[in-house]
Amino acid sequence: MATGLPSAAQLIRTARHICVLTGAGISAESGIPTFRDALTGLWERFRPEELATPEAFNRNPRRVWDWYESRRESIRRAEPNPGHRALAALAGRVPRLTLVTQNVDGLHQRAGSEGVIEYHGNILRDRCTVEQTVVQRAGASGDDLPRCSSCGALVRPDVVWFGEAIPAAAMRLADAAALDCDLFLSIGTSSLVYPAAGLAETALRRGATVIEINPQPTDLSDAAAVVLRGPAGVMLPGVLDAL
Numbered sequence: 001m002a003t004g005l006p007s008a009a010q011l012i013r014t015a016r017h018i019c020v021l022t023g024a025g026i027s028a029e030s031g032i033p034t035f036r037d038a039l040t041g042l043w044e045r046f047r048p049e050e051l052a053t054p055e056a057f058n059r060n061p062r063r064v065w066d067w068y069e070s071r072r073e074s075i076r077r078a079e080p081n082p083g084h085r086a087l088a089a090l091a092g093r094v095p096r097l098t099l100v101t102q103n104v105d106g107l108h109q110r111a112g113s114e115g116v117i118e119y120h121g122n123i124l125r126d127r128c129t130v131e132q133t134v135v136q137r138a139g140a141s142g143d144d145l146p147r148c149s150s151c152g153a154l155v156r157p158d159v160v161w162f163g164e165a166i167p168a169a170a171m172r173l174a175d176a177a178a179l180d181c182d183l184f185l186s187i188g189t190s191s192l193v194y195p196a197a198g199l200a201e202t203a204l205r206r207g208a209t210v211i212e213i214n215p216q217p218t219d220l221s222d223a224a225a226v227v228l229r230g231p232a233g234v235m236l237p238g239v240l241d242a243l
């Protein structure tokens, strides 16, 4: 395994199609907690099965909504960081770049990235639990839970919970990019949650080279040709400068 910005820059300079997968780590420097970090991760304070599953929502929609509303508030206050901005700039410097994000915060788009594939949805949208379409809310009912303006059913955040399918279009586009790319960048993800984590495996099987950017080792690290062990907000601008 090679280390360092020059090796990463060299791989990027010669790539035909770069597929980038980002995770919670790229938004950490915008002040948004990750899920699995030992000290600050969301799952240290909340159990995923109580909040990020359809069963949890059916059991206690109020509790799930309270959690999502508090996260929405901090996401609305957050700003894209130098990592988001460097990725948006990188797209203009290479022949083809597909950006797949597991993040639901919309910060890549706010940093200027176009065509972002939102693999796990977007926390700022509401979806009707019956019609399964993105909807406007129509205030609350007697139980104070947000309702669909068209049919009156409960609405939920338009995100992908454990046990749920990835949105079909996102899955198709991400799979196609993983199959076609010759360079795969895995940034700020623990590479533990499937099927997202399988995208790097697909790319590797097709002969692509992998670069990982993460301060901590992951299950993907050994398969990466280059590992940049540091925060995305430092490493990505560094890569851009080295191009």
Ligand code: BJW
Pocket: 022, 023, 024, 025, 026, 028, 029, 034, 035, 036, 037, 041, 052, 102, 103, 104, 120, 123, 159, 160, 161, 162, 163, 164, 165, 166, 187, 188, 189, 190, 191, 192, 193, 194, 195, 213, 214, 215, 216, 218, 230, 231, 232, 233
């Ligand atoms: C930095 C940094 C800095 C820190 N710079 N880095 C195969 C094997 C085993 C299990 C499964 C399997 N296939 C499927 C499953 C089940 C399950 C799963 O994968 N479970 C695993 C936990 C074992 N997967 C699913 O249920 C998926 N659905 C599915 O498979 O459906 C099948 C189906 C098919 C057809 C019909 C019906 C069903 C869905 C997964 C949905 C995940 N949802 C969440 C919540 C989204 C909504 C919300 O935000 O509330 O998505 S869970 C959470 O994990 C979130 C994230 O997107 C996702 C990934 O986490 P991520 O981004 O990697 O964050 P962390 O915290 O884990 O890591 C952060 C990293 O950043 C760390 O490595 C740090 O070191 C690093 N970092 N600071 C760079 N500054």
